[in-house]
Amino acid sequence: MTLRITSLTVYPIKSLRGISLNNAELTPQGIKHDRVFMLYAVKPNNKWEKMQLSHYPQCALFDQRIATIPNEGSTAGNDRNGKKSMIIVEYNPPKGSRPDEDSANKTGSKLSTVPSKLEVPLEPDISTLECVDVELHGSPASAYRMGGAYDEWFASCIGIPVVLVYIGDGKRPVLGETLDATKLKSKASSPKEEAEKPGTATRGWISSLTSYISSATTSKPKDEPAPWLTFTDVAPLLIASESSLNDVSSRLSQPASTPSPASLEVGMYKFRPNLVVAGQDVPPPAWDEDYWGELEITTREKQTEARKVTLLLTGNCVRCTSLNVDYETGRPAEGELGSVLKKLMKDRRVDKGSKWSPVFGRYASVDFDSGSEFEGEDAVKSVWVSVGDEVQVTRRIEERSVWDWPGL
CATH class of the missing domain: 2.40.33 (M1 Pyruvate Kinase; Domain 3)
Structure with missing residues (x-):
């Protein structure tokens, strides 16, 4: 049976809206940069809960795209032209709400006090990041916290405490027999x-x-x-x-x-x-x-x-x-x-x-x-x-x- 590819999509930050591609680099872990970042909600008992659309539909309000920008700081993650690839994340307030109204969660947070966009390095320098243990669907891995500025921006938009983590050199094992x-x-x-x-x-x-x-x-x-x-x-x-x-x-x-x-x-x-x-x-x-x-x-x-x-x-x-x-x-x-x-x-x-x-x-x-x-x-x-x-x-x-x- 002859088919053709009609679309390719990558999701650098899991659960946010996807990025359509004309070309994609396939690796053993799928499309390069797919779902290498993830948001976790911080619960009152200080335990982390994975943020997926089934339980956190607010994640659907975030666009993301990949852009290359000049980088005047660290050379980590730079290309040969001295530029760095970034994920540009943009929050779209719920349809029908006022720009300064946090209607997604009714927490009283004012979105006008935070930037409308966030830049996340596509390949962060993990040597500067805190290593943490995480799990997804029972499959554990080491990952890296991106830091307070990133956590605070997402928390201001969503209305609950969250942390953004990067998989880095972490490796989640495949569980079960059939998916191996x-x-x-x-x-x-x-x-x-x-x-x-x-x-x-x-x-x-x-x-x-x-x-x-x-x-x-x-x-x-x-x-x-x-x-x-x-x-x-x-x-x-x-x-x-x-x-x-x-x-x-x-x-x-x-x-x-x-x-x-x-x-x-x-x-x-x-x-x-x-x-x-x-x-x-x-x-x-x-x-x-x-x-x-x-x-x-x-x-x-x-x-x-x-x-x-x-x-x-x-x-x-x-x-x-x-x-x-x-x-x-x-x-x-x-x-x-x-x-x-x-x-x-x-x-x-x-x-x-x-x-x-x-x-x-x-x-x-x-x-x-x-x-x-x-x-x-x-x-x-x-x-x-x-x-x-x-x-x-x-x-x-x-x-x-x-x-x-x-x-x-």
């Missing part, structure tokens, strides 16, 4: 080929069983590093299909009282994928991605010679109330747009490992060992992909993946 791409590769040892229709296996059950037994008795090479994550939830990349998004939109409709009742359009941004695909000529069926095992991207890396990049699809993305957030108000949406999760609950609870949560999208990792371009000890494990690149479904799976990340 190195284990998936050992089980998917059959030749790559595309099935003719969704749900049709490319291997018989005997060969599948043989592959499983073989992988269970083969140990991982000692020099193969364990996979690790930044502040991405459970995998380096999230892949979504426009066909499935269209199916979601078809489930929502305008009130019957409107002159021309029609379906509402649900923005892909609500699902927060890194990479979105659509049919090159003919769109794939909605939810066909449930059965995608591998994708192969043909990229020209910014107009250089074509290369093949393999993505291993490791698991389903199970969804929460973040789908119902109104990005203009920083609150749960009203009406049909506030019922997206409920609409999906009807028939998209298809993962046996997370039977109460609907599925939209697939998690993925880049297989840097699949092509000769990446082989050898000195290989640079990164590759550029672009909007418009061709994508092939090169392996399908017989049954949907089963969620097994502990505690989620």
